[in-house]
Amino acid sequence: MSLAQSFPPIAGKQAKILILGSIPGEASLAAQQYYAHPRNAFWPIMARWLQIPLEASYQEQIMALQASPIALWDVLKSCRRSGSLDSNIEADTQIINDFHTFFSIHREITQVLFNGGKAETCFKQNVPSYTDSNRLNLFRLPSTSPANARMPFEEKCHIWHEKINAIIS
Numbered sequence: 001m002s003l004a005q006s007f008p009p010i011a012g013k014q015a016k017i018l019i020l021g022s023i024p025g026e027a028s029l030a031a032q033q034y035y036a037h038p039r040n041a042f043w044p045i046m047a048r049w050l051q052i053p054l055e056a057s058y059q060e061q062i063m064a065l066q067a068s069p070i071a072l073w074d075v076l077k078s079c080r081r082s083g084s085l086d087s088n089i090e091a092d093t094q095i096i097n098d099f100h101t102f103f104s105i106h107r108e109i110t111q112v113l114f115n116g117g118k119a120e121t122c123f124k125q126n127v128p129s130y131t132d133s134n135r136l137n138l139f140r141l142p143s144t145s146p147a148n149a150r151m152p153f154e155e156k157c158h159i160w161h162e163k164i165n166a167i168i169s
Contacts, residue, residue: 003093004029005078009102010062011071017111017167018102022118023076025084025145033058034072037084039146041153042115045160046070069168071109073097075122089118096126103135111167112136116143139163 004023011018027037035042036058043061047054050064065072080093103109114120120140141163142148142156 002080002082003078004076004081006074006076006097007032007034009071009073009097010034010065011073011102011106011109012066012068014069014108015071015106016069016108017113017164018071018073018106018109019113019115020119020123021072021074021115022089022122023074023079023081027084031058035144037146040144041146041156042144044153045144045157048157049161049164070164071106073102075119075126094122094126096122099127100129110136112138113163114138114140116140116145116148 006023021034024034025037025040027040028034030036044054046061046065047056050061050068052060052064056064075096076089077095077097078093079095080090112123114123117140120138124138141160142151144156144160148156
C-alpha cells in the first residue's frame with residue numbers, strides 16, 4: 001500500500017462553491033495535477049463550464065478556476081491505498097484536510113459539491129462541525145472518475161452544470 005497525499009486547495013478570492021474529491025489517484029499523483037487521468041471527466045466538464053478550450057494547459061485550467069466562483073480540494077490530506085480506487089482506501093489511515101482553517105479563510109464559500117460518494121462519506125463522517133451546521137449546503141454530484149462509466153459523459157456534464165448554475169444564479 002502506498003501513501004497518497006492531496007494537493008493544496010485551489011481557491012480564488014470570489015470562491016462561493018467548494019468541489020471536493022476524496023484524494024488524487026495514481027495518475028494525478030504522478031503528474032502532480034488534480035484529475036490528471038485522461039479518462040476523468042472533471043476537466044472536460046469544467047472546460048465547458050469555464051468556457052475554455054478543452055486542450056488548455058493545466059496552468060490555464062487552474063487560472064480559469066481561480067477566476068471563477070469555484071474552489072477545488074480533497075477531503076483527505078493523506079491515506080494508504082493500493083491503486084486509485086476509493087474502495088481501496090484503508091479507513092484507519094485517513095487524515096482529513098484542515099477545513100477549519102480553509103473555511104475561516106474562505107468565508108464566502110457556502111456550497112460544497114462532492115465529486116462522488118467517497119468524498120461525501122469521508123467529509124460527513126470526519127467533519128461533523130460543518131456537516132451539522134447551517135453554514136454549508138452539501139450536495140453530491142456524480143463522480144467524474146473513469147470508474148463511474150455507467151453514466152454517460154453528457155449526462156454527468158448536464159448534472160454538474162445544472163447544479164453549479166443553480167448555485168451562482
